[in-house]
Amino acid sequence: MKMFYLIPLLFLSACSTTPKLTLRPQQPPPATDNSAVRYPEVLHAYHIGRYADPNDDLIMHEQHVVYRVEENTRWNLYPGPVDGNLPDVPSRDAAFGPAPVNDAILAEVNSQKAATTQIMMQARTLTAALAQFQAALQQTKTNIQETLILRASVNDMKQRLDALAAAQAQPPATPISTTNEAPDSLSP
Numbered sequence: 464m465k466m467f468y469l470i471p472l473l474f475l476s477a478c479s480t481t482p483k484l485t486l487r488p489q490q491p492p493p494a495t496d497n498s499a500v501r502y503p504e505v506l507h508a509y510h511i512g513r514y515a516d517p518n519d520d521l522i523m524h525e526q527h528v529v530y531r532v533e534e535n536t537r538w539n540l541y542p543g544p545v546d547g548n549l550p551d552v553p554s555r556d557a558a559f560g561p562a563p564v565n566d567a568i569l570a571e572v573n574s575q576k577a578a579t580t581q582i583m584m585q586a587r588t589l590t591a592a593l594a595q596f597q598a599a600l601q602q603t604k605t606n607i608q609e610t611l612i613l614r615a616s617v618n619d620m621k622q623r624l625d626a627l628a629a630a631q632a633q634p635p636a637t638p639i640s641t642t643n644e645a646p647d648s649l650s651p
Contacts, residue, residue, distance in 0.1 A: 505534040 516522035
């Protein structure tokens, strides 16, 4: 019996009026710069000429362009504007952006230039001194060779002089004469 009480309630809910659906136009979201949220990807195109396939030497590739993703998209984690003022956002790749300039950096660059110039001058001086040293070393080697040759010739002369002195120091051998005559110092 209790079931019958629920059926009229079901009919009452079916008889109620349907609410009207009203559509209100919404304001479009404010235009935002996507680079403030996410950096785009960096693509580079490379021209490839004809080449044989390295995996199969029976296949040759015709010239074409190959596109390579150098850098994928990534989130921009740099903090947003503070008090409505945009901070200086660093460029994506520092190699392609202008160098930051302030007095400290300029002073450091100028001191580095001066140091580089001084080092280059010292390198030239050192190179010239090294060339002189090598020339002197070569001259010294030549002098040593000549000194060795002269010493050898002096030693050879000493040996000859010693041999001559030894020959003079020995008494001369008496000649054997066939006659018993006394040697005459005045005879021919």
